[in-house]
Amino acid sequence: MSVPTLLIRNARRIETFDDAGTAYEDASIFVRGNAIEAIGRADTLPARADSVIEAREMIVLPGLVNTHHHFYQTLTRNVPGTQDSPVFEWLVRLYPVWARMTPEAIRAATAVALAELLKSGCTTAFDHTYIWPNGARLDDEIEVAREIGVRFHAARGSMSLGESKGGLPPDSLVEDEDAILRDCERVIDAYHDPGRFAMTRIVLGPCSPFSVSLDLMRATIELARDRGVSAHTHLAESLDEERFCLDKFGRRPVELAEDLGWFGDDVWHAHMVHASAAECERLGKSRTGIAHCPSSNMRLGSGIAPLGALQRAGARVGLGVDGSASSDSSHLLGEARQAMLLQRVNGDPAALTARQTLRLATRGGAAVLGRDDIGSLAPGMAADIIGFRLDTLDLSGGAIHDPLAALIFCRPPDVAFAIVNGRVRIENGAFVDLDVARLIERQNRAARNLFNGA
Numbered sequence: 320m321s322v323p324t325l326l327i328r329n330a331r332r333i334e335t336f337d338d339a340g341t342a343y344e345d346a347s348i349f350v351r352g353n354a355i356e357a358i359g360r361a362d363t364l365p366a367r368a369d370s371v372i373e374a375r376e377m378i379v380l381p382g383l384v385n386t387h388h389h390f391y392q393t394l395t396r397n398v399p400g401t402q403d404s405p406v407f408e409w410l411v412r413l414y415p416v417w418a419r420m421t422p423e424a425i426r427a428a429t430a431v432a433l434a435e436l437l438k439s440g441c442t443t444a445f446d447h448t449y450i451w452p453n454g455a456r457l458d459d460e461i462e463v464a465r466e467i468g469v470r471f472h473a474a475r476g477s478m479s480l481g482e483s484k485g486g487l488p489p490d491s492l493v494e495d496e497d498a499i500l501r502d503c504e505r506v507i508d509a510y511h512d513p514g515r516f517a518m519t520r521i522v523l524g525p526c527s528p529f530s531v532s533l534d535l536m537r538a539t540i541e542l543a544r545d546r547g548v549s550a551h552t553h554l555a556e557s558l559d560e561e562r563f564c565l566d567k568f569g570r571r572p573v574e575l576a577e578d579l580g581w582f583g584d585d586v587w588h589a590h591m592v593h594a595s596a597a598e599c600e601r602l603g604k605s606r607t608g609i610a611h612c613p614s615s616n617m618r619l620g621s622g623i624a625p626l627g628a629l630q631r632a633g634a635r636v637g638l639g640v641d642g643s644a645s646s647d648s649s650h651l652l653g654e655a656r657q658a659m660l661l662q663r664v665n666g667d668p669a670a671l672t673a674r675q676t677l678r679l680a681t682r683g684g685a686a687v688l689g690r691d692d693i694g695s696l697a698p699g700m701a702a703d704i705i706g707f708r709l710d711t712l713d714l715s716g717g718a719i720h721d722p723l724a725a726l727i728f729c730r731p732p733d734v735a736f737a738i739v740n741g742r743v744r745i746e747n748g749a750f751v752d753l754d755v756a757r758l759i760e761r762q763n764r765a766a767r768n769l770f771n772g773a
């Protein structure tokens with residue numbers, strides 16, 4: 320049987336996000352199997368393929384890459400009593416709710432988060448789940464991601480430092496450290512694919528300096544390096560965390576991470592709001608990655624991450640929608656708009672341009688996840704491709720000038736089509752094979768169950 324071909328035909332504009340920032344007008348992309356074979360002006364490409372997507376009046380981009388999320392939190396969006404809390408208080412109120420999650424709840428939440436992400440243009444998603452109550456396992460998420468067909472980097476997250484040992488989470492939600500490390504090994508053996516175009520990769524993700532021991536931080540990074548997988552945690556998110564680290568360890572969060580070996584091109588940290596100029600320099604020099612999560616940082620009043628300093632120093636920077644209990648949405652293009660606007664509030668309207676922001680959402684995210692096969696459109700790259708209609712009410716009068724910038728200066732749209740690894744997942748604005756109504760019903764049932772008897 321021959322490998323199927325797919326043609327995305329006559330796009331008004333294709334933005335490749337290659338090194339030179341190449342864009343084409345009236346252009347097409349020819350895909351064979353899971354890879355791009357040719358891209359360029361429509362009249363230079365084959366006119367036929369096994370399947371064809373008409374992209375007239377569309378802008379076509381590489382699929383976006385999300386670098387930080389907690390899928391399970393889609394079950395606890397907008398919870399009264401946590402809407403206006405800072406991060407420590409917000410966590411303490413939500414831990415007992417999360418403790419009631421079942422494997423079925425995690426599966427429903429994973430499907431919801433992935434569907435939302437895909438609808439907003441995200442074709443590669445990362446998840447950081449660090450709570451595994453009632454028999455839930457990482458396998459639950461991986462199986463759902465494979466069904467939905469999104470490229471997935473899954474963290475085996477963990478918490479081991481309960482209240483009785485000076486940590487923030489209740490003792491009932493933390494795990495034994497040997498058991499955590501054994502399960503990390505198990506999921507790497509079972510699922511991690513280091514190869515090009517991998518659909519599943521494993522990441523090791525202790526939650527934060529206030530919920531795991533320093534021993535577990537050290538053991539985890541050693542294991543990650545031994546097995547050749549990336550490592551991820553939350554760092555320098557809030558001033559509460561900074562005080563906690565100074566009181567308990569006599570070091571600032573970034574200094575602590577550096578001491579523990581949590582610097583380098585195989586590590587990325589979520590947030591990095593409170594990094595000093597010197598810390599940004601050291602993070603950049605070591606090529607450490609950062610997941611910038613502007614909505615969550617604004618919602619929790621955490622602050623504004625120093626993106627300019629981090630990027631100038633050489634840090635790898637991508638965008639993350641963060642968990643849906645602190646940003647309440649998994650719209651990655653919407654998150655790009657938030658990132659662009661937040662960098663400007665201190666007085667510089669040119670602090671982050673639309674193009675720079677969308678580069679963070681594509682190439683930036685790919686670099687953070689350690690991938691060179693996604694994030695741009697070129698022959699030989701993975702066929703992760705998205706398209707947005709430009710002839711809509713929201714973009715009218717705007718997309719005539721600069722269709723790329725219109726995507727985040729105007730109301731961020733949902734995709735018209737999304738292709739992951741050569742498979743069409745959304746076409747004509749609708750999921751090809753996902754029953755969304757059933758998904759919503761299932762999610763609302765699981766979410767209600769968390770609050771029954773609370």
Ligand SMILES: [Zn+2]
Pocket residue numbers: 387388389553589641642
């Ligand atoms: Zn987070």
